[in-house]
Amino acid sequence: MSVKRRKAAPDELLSRSRIRPAEKADSSPMDALLQPNAHYLDRLMRRQSFQALWPLFAHATKPAKELTESFSALVHLRPYLKRYPKVRVLHIGDGAHARTGALFALKTRAENISIDPVTNQQLIQDWINNFQIERLSAIRQRAEDAIPSLANQEKLPTMLTFVHAHVDTDAVIGALSEVADVKAAFVLGCCQPGKQFSSRYPITHEGEDEGVLSPDRHFQVIEPQQELGE
Numbered sequence: 315m316s317v318k319r320r321k322a323a324p325d326e327l328l329s330r331s332r333i334r335p336a337e338k339a340d341s342s343p344m345d346a347l348l349q350p351n352a353h354y355l356d357r358l359m360r361r362q363s364f365q366a367l368w369p370l371f372a373h374a375t376k377p378a379k380e381l382t383e384s385f386s387a388l389v390h391l392r393p394y395l396k397r398y399p400k401v402r403v404l405h406i407g408d409g410a411h412a413r414t415g416a417l418f419a420l421k422t423r424a425e426n427i428s429i430d431p432v433t434n435q436q437l438i439q440d441w442i443n444n445f446q447i448e449r450l451s452a453i454r455q456r457a458e459d460a461i462p463s464l465a466n467q468e469k470l471p472t473m474l475t476f477v478h479a480h481v482d483t484d485a486v487i488g489a490l491s492e493v494a495d496v497k498a499a500f501v502l503g504c505c506q507p508g509k510q511f512s513s514r515y516p517i518t519h520e521g522e523d524e525g526v527l528s529p530d531r532h533f534q535v536i537e538p539q540q541e542l543g544e
């Protein structure tokens with residue numbers, strides 16, 4: 315059976331593969347969004363929730379880069395999140411500030427767990443308390459080492475984010491699939507593409523996300539339970 319490709323949401327259309335100028339017949343407002351653009355940043359900054367997000371991103375060297383990388387994960391996984399009344403998202407390699415987990419906690423109904431060996435538990439707990447955040451927790455461990463504690467969680471449909479995570483994505487998906495019902499995963503790769511991008515699992519969407527304000531904007535959406543096509 316080949317991998318089914320579902321109709322893309324408008325946000326995804328905007329984030330699809332790069333169109334080179336030579337391929338354009340003419341220029342339209344849509345074309346502007348098929349080049350690196352501040353669309354995600356504008357959407358984030360127009361919302362009340364930006365006030366809560368800002369403390370976690372303000373001290374980043376490049377806050378616009380970090381915000382748009384995390385938002386890309388949200389845009390690409392939101393269609394999957396909507397399929398389930400109760401869903402969990404594991405944010406692998408989410409850094410000290412659990413920024414992608416925090417964004418999902420503010421913008422979705424999902425239960426979020428950020429997993430990174432450098433997680434700053436105190437900073438995240440202070441942020442949760444200050445803004446009365448629900449459905450975010452953090453595990454200060456490597457993803458591989460967090461498997462036993464994840465195995466004890468209530469079984470839920472599960473999504474994964476790998477936002478510039480320095481991990482072997484296929485190995486982590488394989489290990490997590492032993493203890494969780496992994497429906498979809500989003501990968502944004504950076505300096506270790508051979509390790510970060512999947513070569514084992516079915517890819518539903520792949521391309522350059524021009525809403526990500528960083529040169530490392532190549533992404534994959536993976537559905538591990540789909541059968542690989544011939």
Ligand SMILES: C[S@@+](CC[C@H](N)C(=O)[O-])C[C@H]1O[C@@H](n2cnc3c(N)ncnc32)[C@H](O)[C@@H]1O
Binds near residue numbers: 406408429455478
């Ligand atoms: C480039 S940083 C990305 C951090 C964050 N996602 C961001 O975009 O700001 C890579 C992260 O991968 C984490 N990492 C490395 N090995 C890991 C592992 N085995 N499990 C989970 N996270 C890991 C590192 O601690 C680091 O925080």
